[in-house]
Amino acid sequence: MIKSVLIFNQLGKPRLIKFYEQIGTTLQQEILREIHALVAKRPDTQCNFLEGCRSMGTDSRIIYRHYATLYFVFVVDSSESELGILDLIQVFVEALDRMFENVCELDLIFHFDEIHYILMEVVEAGM
Amino acid sequence: MFEKSLTDLIQGLRANKRNEAEYIQKSLEEIQSEVQQSDMHCKSTAIDKLNYLHMLGYDTNWANFNAVEVMASPRFGEKRKGYLAAAQSFHQETDVLMLATNLIRKDLASSNAMEVSVALDGLAQVATPELATDLFDDVAAVLGHSRPFIRKKALVCLYRLVLKHPEGLHALAPQLRERLDDPDPSVVSSAVSVICELARTNPHNYLPLAPRLYQLMNSSTNNWMLIKIVKLFASLTPIEPRLAKKLHGPLSQLICSTSAMSLLYECIHTAVVGDIIGVPLPVTDNVGREVDFAELCARKLVFFYESADHNLRYVGLVTLGELQARRPELVVNQYETVLKCLDDPDLSIRMRALSVISGMATRRTLDRTVKRLMSQLILSNTIRLQPVASLPSVGSIEYGGKYNGSAADSDLMAMATDATGASLVSARGSIVQSRQLTGAGPGPADSPEYRLLVVEAIVDMCTRQSYGNLSNFEWYVAVLVDLVYTAGVDVGQLLSEKILDVTVRVRQVREFSVRLMRQMLSDRQLVGRATSGSSTAKVLCTAAYILGEYCSLLSANSEDIALLLPECFEKLDGEQQATFVQAAIKVYTNWLRDVAGYWSTEVWELVRAVTSSIISQLSDLLSARTGEGNALGGIVAVAELPLQVTSRLRHFVEITKAVSVATSNPSDSAPQLCLELHELFTAYELNPVSAAAQGKVPIPDGLDLDSPIGGPIPDTEHIMFPPPPPVSPESRPRGSQSGGGRKQRRSHKNEPFYLDGGNDAGHARSLADLPDVDDIPVVQLDLGGHGSEDAAKTRKKKKRSTKHGATKRERRNRVRTPSPPPAPVDIAGDEDMPDVSAPRPQPQSTPPAQH
Numbered sequence: 020m021i022k023s024v025l026i027f028n029q030l031g032k033p034r035l036i037k038f039y040e041q042i043g044t045t046l047q048q049e050i051l052r053e054i055h056a057l058v059a060k061r062p063d064t065q066c067n068f069l070e071g072c073r074s075m076g077t078d079s080r081i082i083y084r085h086y087a088t089l090y091f092v093f094v095v096d097s098s099e100s101e102l103g104i105l106d107l108i109q110v111f112v113e114a115l116d117r118m119f120e121n122v123c124e125l126d127l128i129f130h131f132d133e134i135h136y137i138l139m140e141v142v143e144a145g146m
Numbered sequence: 147m148f149e150k151s152l153t154d155l156i157q158g159l160r161a162n163k164r165n166e167a168e169y170i171q172k173s174l175e176e177i178q179s180e181v182q183q184s185d186m187h188c189k190s191t192a193i194d195k196l197n198y199l200h201m202l203g204y205d206t207n208w209a210n211f212n213a214v215e216v217m218a219s220p221r222f223g224e225k226r227k228g229y230l231a232a233a234q235s236f237h238q239e240t241d242v243l244m245l246a247t248n249l250i251r252k253d254l255a256s257s258n259a260m261e262v263s264v265a266l267d268g269l270a271q272v273a274t275p276e277l278a279t280d281l282f283d284d285v286a287a288v289l290g291h292s293r294p295f296i297r298k299k300a301l302v303c304l305y306r307l308v309l310k311h312p313e314g315l316h317a318l319a320p321q322l323r324e325r326l327d328d329p330d331p332s333v334v335s336s337a338v339s340v341i342c343e344l345a346r347t348n349p350h351n352y353l354p355l356a357p358r359l360y361q362l363m364n365s366s367t368n369n370w371m372l373i374k375i376v377k378l379f380a381s382l383t384p385i386e387p388r389l390a391k392k393l394h395g396p397l398s399q400l401i402c403s404t405s406a407m408s409l410l411y412e413c414i415h416t417a418v419v420g421d422i423i424g425v426p427l428p429v430t431d432n433v434g435r436e437v438d439f440a441e442l443c444a445r446k447l448v449f450f451y452e453s454a455d456h457n458l459r460y461v462g463l464v465t466l467g468e469l470q471a472r473r474p475e476l477v478v479n480q481y482e483t484v485l486k487c488l489d490d491p492d493l494s495i496r497m498r499a500l501s502v503i504s505g506m507a508t509r510r511t512l513d514r515t516v517k518r519l520m521s522q523l524i525l526s527n528t529i530r531l532q533p534v535a536s537l538p539s540v541g542s543i544e545y546g547g548k549y550n551g552s553a554a555d556s557d558l559m560a561m562a563t564d565a566t567g568a569s570l571v572s573a574r575g576s577i578v579q580s581r582q583l584t585g586a587g588p589g590p591a592d593s594p595e596y597r598l599l600v601v602e603a604i605v606d607m608c609t610r611q612s613y614g615n616l617s618n619f620e621w622y623v624a625v626l627v628d629l630v631y632t633a634g635v636d637v638g639q640l641l642s643e644k645i646l647d648v649t650v651r652v653r654q655v656r657e658f659s660v661r662l663m664r665q666m667l668s669d670r671q672l673v674g675r676a677t678s679g680s681s682t683a684k685v686l687c688t689a690a691y692i693l694g695e696y697c698s699l700l701s702a703n704s705e706d707i708a709l710l711l712p713e714c715f716e717k718l719d720g721e722q723q724a725t726f727v728q729a730a731i732k733v734y735t736n737w738l739r740d741v742a743g744y745w746s747t748e749v750w751e752l753v754r755a756v757t758s759s760i761i762s763q764l765s766d767l768l769s770a771r772t773g774e775g776n777a778l779g780g781i782v783a784v785a786e787l788p789l790q791v792t793s794r795l796r797h798f799v800e801i802t803k804a805v806s807v808a809t810s811n812p813s814d815s816a817p818q819l820c821l822e823l824h825e826l827f828t829a830y831e832l833n834p835v836s837a838a839a840q841g842k843v844p845i846p847d848g849l850d851l852d853s854p855i856g857g858p859i860p861d862t863e864h865i866m867f868p869p870p871p872p873v874s875p876e877s878r879p880r881g882s883q884s885g886g887g888r889k890q891r892r893s894h895k896n897e898p899f900y901l902d903g904g905n906d907a908g909h910a911r912s913l914a915d916l917p918d919v920d921d922i923p924v925v926q927l928d929l930g931g932h933g934s935e936d937a938a939k940t941r942k943k944k945k946r947s948t949k950h951g952a953t954k955r956e957r958r959n960r961v962r963t964p965s966p967p968p969a970p971v972d973i974a975g976d977e978d979m980p981d982v983s984a985p986r987p988q989p990q991s992t993p994p995a996q997h
């Protein structure tokens with residue numbers, strides 16, 4: 020099951036945050052910061068999987084992809100295939116691309132609700 | 147009223163980068179007023195803006211009610227915004243959710259598919275147990291909707307509802323089965339996902355679905371679904387071994403034919419995890435040869451972790467780890483490759499490689515692996531290592547020997563072998579410096595989690611199967627000591643335990659170990675770093691213990707005593723101090739004994755000198771801490787030494803005083819005392835004792851552990867003691883009195899608040915009266931309470947067969963008559979309470995073999 024979907028830029032500013040578990044607002048922001056700290060310092064040559072995220076539970080893995088200035092992060096548990104999730108991220112980004120035509124960060128900023136709706140079609144409540 | 151739309155808000159935010167907080171505050175206020183308006187459009191815009199602000203971290207719960215209002219809007223766009231707000235910020239306790247129930251129900255029944263879908267989405271995310279119970283049937287009804295995307299969403303929503311409302315599972319399961327046959331593939335895929343999730347917690351329920359899933363696997367081309375099905379089978383196979391055989395064929399085909407990396411990986415992973423490789427059937431691979439399935443998997447896996455793509459490498463290592471846990475022989479020949487992965491700059495890959503490597507340790511590979519890991523620890527960039535004067539130099543000689551054999555390992559090793567005989571640390575020190583000069587950033591070896599894992603892995607590899615892999619114990623001890631210096635993380639406890647363990651268990655290595663310990667203790671820098679809680683202190687404490695315990699193995703040296711009362715003494719905590727003092731005593735007595743062997747006047751003077759210096763040191767320690775006066779005149783409030791330490795210090799003082807008395811006159815031969823003092827500590831050899839040993843000590847006969855010692859606690863027995871007859875103890879036969887009283891008491895027994903009218907006083911009296919009650923004749927009851935000690939004994943000796951087939955009670959009763967009645971007070975009713983009503987005259991002496 021997908022526990023959360025986060026999109027943020029290199030500075031850590033959130034562009035989209037979606038949690039499929041009930042988590043309080045402050046905790047959400049903390050998780051965001053923690054994941055940003057973990058992900059931002061990895062060079063592109065390293066693999067896109069991380070384990071051992073403390074705040075989201077012991078079963079969780081972080082799978083991310085880095086596109087230009089944005090990080091697309093999916094936090095999943097062990098029932099999901101890592102490579103499959105990578106493909107899913109790709110699909111999601113392609114969908115965004117088709118909607119916005121050469122999607123860039125600005126599009127995400129101004130149309131964040133639409134991003135949510137697209138995401139809702141792709142991933143519903145964690146599946 | 148002019149309201150800002152979402153775009154305006156965002157633009158405003160970007161324009162006001164510097165005073166964001168104020169701008170947001172202002173906007174929040176605006177929004178607050180906007181949501182109160184009755185105009186739906188206004189409200190929904192406000193909610194939209196709130197969603198955005200929520201993402202930035204601002205709590206939006208105050209607008210929950212308004213969000214629900216917006217959800218009720220007839221316009222789809224606005225409704226969507228409301229649902230989004232709900233999904234983002236509602237949580238389980240939000241009370242407005244109850245208001246939403248009917249609203250959602252209406253939406254679910256709506257004819258507009260979009261509304262249905264948005265309702266499903268929202269519901270899936272905010273489901274609470276109440277909502278789930280209420281709306282379950284509505285969602286189930288939607289499962290039959292004409293549009294496939296609605297059906298698929300409904301399935302997922304139902305799953306989320308079932309998580310909150312487990313009884314719905316019964317209704318869900320048949321629906322799932324139906325949906326597996328749905329014509330639309332997306333619905334099927336969604337059903338498979340749900341089953342996959344559910345099966346993780348409870349695989350048995352979904353086993354009957356296996357045939358259909360099997361069919362799907364063979365027929366489908368949708369990779370995502372195939373991945374899910376394969377994963378699902380991985381969780382089903384452990385409980386249904388026949389499934390493994392059936393899966394064998396299609397899985398192997400998939401492995402050979404698929405081009406999708408992800409699917410291939412999942413198949414191999416399932417094959418390994420689900421133990422399908424255990425099936426001994428051969429398969430045909432791409433070129434038509436027959437190979438063993440396991441080998442096929444292993445070969446394909448090699449492709450993964452040798453690839454340049456880090457992701458593939460990572461997943462390859464993950465599965466390799468799994469494979470190794472199950473079939474180590476397939477993995478053994480991959481040692482070199484995995485060793486290379488260990489040096490990968492990527493931390494995740496390293497950690498995985500580490501776990502695989504530590505599983506692969508054998509005698510031959512052990513020292514190479516450990517060396518590689520140690521070099522990683524040493525070569526870290528940012529952790530400063532104290533330039534130590536000399537490594538356990540004996541260790542370096544040991545190392546030197548091994549290094550010569552494998553010079554190809556890394557430049558560290560090369561340097562060590564080049565600087566022949568030079569200690570490892572000088573090589574190490576220079577490397578540390580050169581690294582720091584290059585100013586490289588922190589590498590993966592610096593991460594404390596990684597270092598901890600490395601240390602644990604090293605220790606684990608060496609101690610596996612009670613040191614099965616170790617051929618050279620001295621090398622192992624040297625490695626442990628090195629780890630103390632280089633670890634950089636708090637592993638003191640672990641290392642000290644291991645050092646102790648190997649020293650105690652392996653007799654041959656004790657001498658070497660003691661020597662190393664002495665070296666550690668004489669390392670002033672190391673000792674200087676030891677503070678109360680630090681890991682170095684723990685290790686030093688163990689070192690002191692070992693030095694004390696096995697000091698006879700070394701040539702005795704009076705400086706050792708000084709070592710054991712170091713300057714950092716005050717900084718250690720109580721237990722550690724006690725260990726140090728105890729060790730000091732042992733070493734001192736050992737030295738005395740040693741020195742007594744070649745007694746002479748110089749020796750006598752030496753003894754006196756050493757003894758007096760120790761006495762003064764000890765008295766310093768004692769007085770400085772017990773606050774008796776202070777040279778500076780002020781009373782400094784210092785913590786008192788804990789009792790164990792002061793007591794040992796005093797022992798030491800006494801011993802030294804005794805010695806100084808014995809040596810008060812120069813004598814030709816050593817005083818007897820010197821020779822014998824050490825006997826205090828060498829009477830028995832201490833061997834490691836297993837934790838379960840105490841439980842195995844047989845209970846000696848006649849010792850009854852179950853019955854309480856002495857009288858019972860008054861208030862619990864209050865009910866069970868019939869009060870003494872009010873008039874006179876001997877007037878009536880006990881039986882009737884106790885019978886009547888007993889009934890009364892039984893009725894009152896369970897009422898905790900029943901005060902038996904002055905019974906407590908009476909009861910106390912009754913206890914005191916009991917010896918007088920001896921004259922009251924004992925009445926044999928058929929049901930009978932317990933005999934006093936017999937009951938306990940019979941309970942204990944349950945295994946004894948009843949010889950005459952008599953029940954326990956009759957036996958007891960029979961037995962009781964001949965023995966003098968110690969406690970004529972009979973206990974009413976409660977069988978479980980052990981009854982000891984009187985101070986027993988002869989509790990244990992009655993032989994158990996009464997019956």
